[in-house]
Amino acid sequence: MLKSNKSSTDEQKPTGYVDQEERRKMIEEAAYFISSKEGFTSDPAAAWLAAEKEIDERLKKQDRVRKEEELLVFEHLRKELGKILVNVKRTIPEETIKQAMDEAIQKIKEMGEFTTESVNKGSKALKKDFARAIEELNGTWLSMSGKTAGYFSIWAKRSASFLKQAETAAEHWLKQKGNKINRHTFHSGEITSGGTFACQFCGHIFKQEETDHLPPCPACGETEFKICP
DSSP: OOOOOGGGGGSSSOOTOOOOHHHHHHHHHHHHHHHHHTTTSSOHHHHHHHHHHHHHHHHHHHHHHHHHHHHHHEEEEHHHHHHHTTTSSSOOOOTTTHHHHHHHHHHHHHOOOOOOHHHHHHHHHHHHHHHHHHTTTTTOGGGGOOOOOOGGGGGGGSOOHHHHHHHHHHHHHHHHHHHTTTHHHHHHHEEEEEEEEEEEEEEOEEEOOOEEEOOSSSOOOOEEEOOOO
16 A cells, blocks of 8 residues: 655655555565465465566556656646736735745645645645745846746736835745745655756766656665755
């Protein structure tokens, strides 16, 4: 059975992670079932190998489906947040960003199409991605363009006074949430919209071009990274 591990050492593991002990139990149960269908006359080693193949294929499929759902949630959240922000008109109070974020997440929850785990993971990724977008605009709000502003490209043609308010609101949100979302550190299995990452273990630097889950380090297989400027 798939489960979410909650110990501090497991926080970097993808949701739905199955450890080796749990996998072994699943294979053991499947091997017993295979043997029972043959009246326990088959070779136990052959039954185990057949069960191992069956369980690994099942886990791969479940993992693929889970990741596809998580990415879909993330994209839905980004679009929903964009719809909310584009409707912000003349003024933008400091709490606007928080309210927009909360509203986008709530709307995805109310759709009822995704698991709680996928919504939580997508929401975490959205906040981290959004924080990166704020940092990248540091000092350039008044000169940002639709091509370079990310989430805020919808405001690129707004007045200078509006953009100044938007910058203040974004910085207020970042100050409140920045440390909680640990925006500079990433782990394998996290969703990102792309970027350049440096392995914390071996220093290997690699680039992820599209929105996807971060893989283990291509050079050493470790799982913790820093985002590169």
